[in-house]
Amino acid sequence: MDWTAWIETRGEPVVLALMGLLVGLGFGFFAQRSRFCLRAAVIEFWHGRFGEKLSVWLLAFATAVVAVQALIAGGLLDTGTARQLSARGSLSGAIVGGLIFGVGMVMTRGCASRLLVLSANGNLRALLSGLVFAVTAQASLAGILAPWREAIAGWWVVEGGPARSLLALAGVGPVDGIAFGGLWLVTAAFFAWHTRADAWRWIGGIGTGFMVALAWLGTYQVMAHSFEPVQIQGLTFSGPSAEWLMRVLAEPGQPWTFGLGLMPGVFLGSLAGALVGRDWKLEGFSGAYTMPRYIVGAILMGFGSMLAGGCAVGAGMTGGAIFATTAWLTLAGMWVGGGLADRVLDRPAPGARNAGAGDMPASAP
Numbered sequence: 001m002d003w004t005a006w007i008e009t010r011g012e013p014v015v016l017a018l019m020g021l022l023v024g025l026g027f028g029f030f031a032q033r034s035r036f037c038l039r040a041a042v043i044e045f046w047h048g049r050f051g052e053k054l055s056v057w058l059l060a061f062a063t064a065v066v067a068v069q070a071l072i073a074g075g076l077l078d079t080g081t082a083r084q085l086s087a088r089g090s091l092s093g094a095i096v097g098g099l100i101f102g103v104g105m106v107m108t109r110g111c112a113s114r115l116l117v118l119s120a121n122g123n124l125r126a127l128l129s130g131l132v133f134a135v136t137a138q139a140s141l142a143g144i145l146a147p148w149r150e151a152i153a154g155w156w157v158v159e160g161g162p163a164r165s166l167l168a169l170a171g172v173g174p175v176d177g178i179a180f181g182g183l184w185l186v187t188a189a190f191f192a193w194h195t196r197a198d199a200w201r202w203i204g205g206i207g208t209g210f211m212v213a214l215a216w217l218g219t220y221q222v223m224a225h226s227f228e229p230v231q232i233q234g235l236t237f238s239g240p241s242a243e244w245l246m247r248v249l250a251e252p253g254q255p256w257t258f259g260l261g262l263m264p265g266v267f268l269g270s271l272a273g274a275l276v277g278r279d280w281k282l283e284g285f286s287g288a289y290t291m292p293r294y295i296v297g298a299i300l301m302g303f304g305s306m307l308a309g310g311c312a313v314g315a316g317m318t319g320g321a322i323f324a325t326t327a328w329l330t331l332a333g334m335w336v337g338g339g340l341a342d343r344v345l346d347r348p349a350p351g352a353r354n355a356g357a358g359d360m361p362a363s364a365p
Contacts, residue, residue, distance in 0.1 A: 024265020
């Protein structure tokens, strides 16, 4: 593929937006068909059920790690200038933000990417939660919540460079990263086989992970062949959600970006998946308690994602695949925060009937 000619003909912004659209279409379709969801995986884990939802998430995560590290080992990708590795990071922000995000995703029944996927399937709960998430993310980035975010992030910082890379800290390289991801991939395959996951769980989980690698590869190639400064970036939903909100409210004419193409791509890909699987169904709220729960959860996710530097996909998978220190701390925080929230909010008392805090079972996607 002649990247230079394509960039000269279309321009960097258009190429980046088209890459975002392509990645989004694939991610939306695969995530919808596989029911990819970190929140569901976390709940299965803390309930001691190593089932289908956990296996799908592990398939996606392990595939992303192996694919990204293989690209780096093969000389096709260099993530050294990615903000997750090169810029100053916040360890306190990663830990606190991950915990807050984990609580929020349990309250909204899905992380940021899952909300967008479900919105395309006719889920109005997810649509409202996604809008609140975007507003809160923007308020945390440059609005009324920004001082709080900056204060917490300043508690414990780490300089960019080797200190932000787990592989560098361990004195190993991408081949070791491939081996590590391979162990998780074998584990995920065992769980998927043990739970008799259908073909779409396998295909969708692996395909979702490949989209994380494709996002890194695509933006890196644009950066490498461009005469203009272009920032390499991966697949994430917190920044693009805030960006789309501001584009709707601000004057038109801003340059196109990767995130500008990503969000509609995910929506359309998920819609296509829902139509293929006949899953499209208009759903709203039922019960007086559910709407406040979803709104509060979306606020927590919006603030937590900006504090941590990414959402469940942006930090957990995209940052995790390049072994960014802060990303792994964020991911750990999400698992702990999600488990605590599930225990406090949704798990019934011994001998009590589970009335549920929401309008669907705790294990539902």
